[in-house]
Amino acid sequence: MEKRRSTGETTYRILGIESSCDETAAAVVENGRRILSNVVASQAALHAQYGGVFPEAASRQHLLTFVPVIEQALRDAHVELAEVDAIAVTRGPGLPGSLVVGINVAKGLAMVSGKPLIGVHHLEAHLHSVLLSDAQVQGSEILYPAIGLIVSGGHTELVLISEPLRYQSLGATLDDAAGEAFDKVARLLKLPYPGGPSIQMVSAKGNPEAFSFPRAWLEGTWNFSFSGLKTAVLREVKRLERYGSGMPVEDLAASFQQAVVDVLVGKTLAAAEQFRAKCILIVGGVAANRALREAISLRAPTPVLIPPLYLCTDNAAMIAAAGYFRYRAGQSDGLDMDVLPNWPLAKSLQQF
Ligand code: KG4
Ligand code: ZN
Numbered sequence: 001m002e003k004r005r006s007t008g009e010t011t012y013r014i015l016g017i018e019s020s021c022d023e024t025a026a027a028v029v030e031n032g033r034r035i036l037s038n039v040v041a042s043q044a045a046l047h048a049q050y051g052g053v054f055p056e057a058a059s060r061q062h063l064l065t066f067v068p069v070i071e072q073a074l075r076d077a078h079v080e081l082a083e084v085d086a087i088a089v090t091r092g093p094g095l096p097g098s099l100v101v102g103i104n105v106a107k108g109l110a111m112v113s114g115k116p117l118i119g120v121h122h123l124e125a126h127l128h129s130v131l132l133s134d135a136q137v138q139g140s141e142i143l144y145p146a147i148g149l150i151v152s153g154g155h156t157e158l159v160l161i162s163e164p165l166r167y168q169s170l171g172a173t174l175d176d177a178a179g180e181a182f183d184k185v186a187r188l189l190k191l192p193y194p195g196g197p198s199i200q201m202v203s204a205k206g207n208p209e210a211f212s213f214p215r216a217w218l219e220g221t222w223n224f225s226f227s228g229l230k231t232a233v234l235r236e237v238k239r240l241e242r243y244g245s246g247m248p249v250e251d252l253a254a255s256f257q258q259a260v261v262d263v264l265v266g267k268t269l270a271a272a273e274q275f276r277a278k279c280i281l282i283v284g285g286v287a288a289n290r291a292l293r294e295a296i297s298l299r300a301p302t303p304v305l306i307p308p309l310y311l312c313t314d315n316a317a318m319i320a321a322a323g324y325f326r327y328r329a330g331q332s333d334g335l336d337m338d339v340l341p342n343w344p345l346a347k348s349l350q351q352f
Contacts, residue, residue: 012085013077014327015109016320017070019102020094020122021154022046022053024065025316028077028084032324035134037076038310038317041065048193052183053153059097066105073316081113086332088323091119092340093154099339107335116332118323122314123150123157123345124167126283128321129312130305140305143278149268150345151292152284152314153179153194158222158267159345160275165325167346170271171222178260178286181226185233185256189249199253200289206254208291211236213259215266222271229259257291265295272302279303288312 011030018025022043028036043061047053074081089106092099103119110117127148133139148159148167156173176184179196186195191202213232216225233256240247264286272280279302286292288309297304311318326332 012324012327013079013083014320014324015070015073015081015084015087016120016316016318016323017087017089017102017106018122018125018314018316018319019062019066019098020090020092021098021314022058023314024062024069025314025319026066026070026073027316027320028073028079029132029317029320029324032128032321032328033131033133033139035132035317036079037073038134038315039069039073039076040315041069044194051187051193053095055095055097058095059101062098062101066101070105070109081109081115084113084115086116086118086323086327087113088118088120088319088326090122090125090319091333091337092122092343094122094341096339096341099341103337103339107337111335116327117335117337118326118331119333119337119340120319120322120326121343121345122319123155125318125322126150126152127159127161127281128325129283129307129315129318130281131321132307132311132317137308137311140303142281142305143303145275145277146279146281147268147272147275147277148281148283149264150284151178151264151282151286153177153183155284156224156226157345158271160271161281165329169344169346171224173224173226174218175225175227176230178224178226178264179284181230181260182286184230185253188230188234188237189247189252191249191253196286196289199257200291202250203254203257203291206248206250206252208254208258210248210251211255213255215259215263217263217266222267224263224267226260229256257289261289261291261295264292265299268296269299272300277302279305282306283312285313
C-alpha cells in the first residue's frame, strides 16, 4: 500500500512475477529501484538433460513452483499481498505456455487482492534492471538519450531510448540470439547447458586469437547475425575431428567468444556515437559475460550501465521495476489480458 516515509517521499511497492522462459521468479520492489525481495527458481538443471529449454517441461515446472516462490518473495520482503500497490507480470515476449502460467497466477492474485494488474514487456524489464539497488548493489541513473543492448537467450536487440519508456529498435539479430549462439556452440563443444557460463569458464584458459572466426558486421544496418559464426565453429570442429589430434576446446571457445564480443561491442559503440548517447546499457543474460563487460567498459567514452550478474539473467525484480514506471504513468491491464509471445519492444527506426 502507498506509504509516506519520514522524508515525505511516497513509496509504492510492486510485486513482480516472471515466467517467460525457464526461471520461475517473484520479487517485491519499492519505487522501481529498491529490491525488498528477489526469489528466482531456476529450471536450468531440469533442461540440462535436453540440452536446451523444453517448453512443455518449463510450463509444468512453473505450475509446480510458483506458489512457494511468491510466498517466499512476500515473506522475504515482510509484506502481505494487501500491502503491495500493484502486480506486474511478464506479458511477453517468451514461451507461450510459460507466459500463460505467470499471467494466470498474477490474475488470480489481482482478483483476490483487488490490486491493479500490469502486463510488462520482458525486454523493457531487462533495460530497467540497471536501476535496481539492494544491500550489495547501488543502481544507476539512466542518462538520455541512451543506447541499450539487450542480449539474452532469446533476443539480441539494439535500442535507442530517447526518454523514459520510449524505445526505438535500431536493429536485432537476423537469426540466432547471442545467448542462443553461446548455447549452441557449447553443445558443439560438448560443454554443459547453459552454454554462456560454460564457454566463459573454459575460455579463461584459451587463446582468443587461436582461430579467426568470422564477424558479421552487416555494415549499414544495426542488425546482427550469429549463425555464420556458429557454422564456422562447427566446420572447424568437424575438420579437427577428422584430423584426430584432440579438440582444443579452450581455444575454440575463447575464439568464438571473442568474435561475439567484438561485434556486440563494435556495433553498440557505433550506435552510441551516431545517436550521441549519454550512456550505454548492456542487459540480459549475456551481459553476465566477463569478456563483454570488460571490453565495453574499456572502450566506451560514456558511462556503461551493466547490472550485477544475478540481475542480468531473468528475474522478477526487473519486472516489478518496469511495472512501477508503467503504474506511475497510469497504465494497467484488465483481467482479460492475454499473453503476447512475439511482442515487439518498439517500432523499427525505419518506420519513424
Ligand atoms: O536473459 P536470460 O536469463 O534469458 C532470456 O531471456 O533468454 O538469458 C539467458 C542466456 C542463455 O543463453 C545463457 O547461455 C546466456 O544468457 N548467458 C551467458 C552468460 N551467462 C548467461 N552468455 C555468455 N556469458 C555468460 N557468462
Ligand atoms: Zn530475459
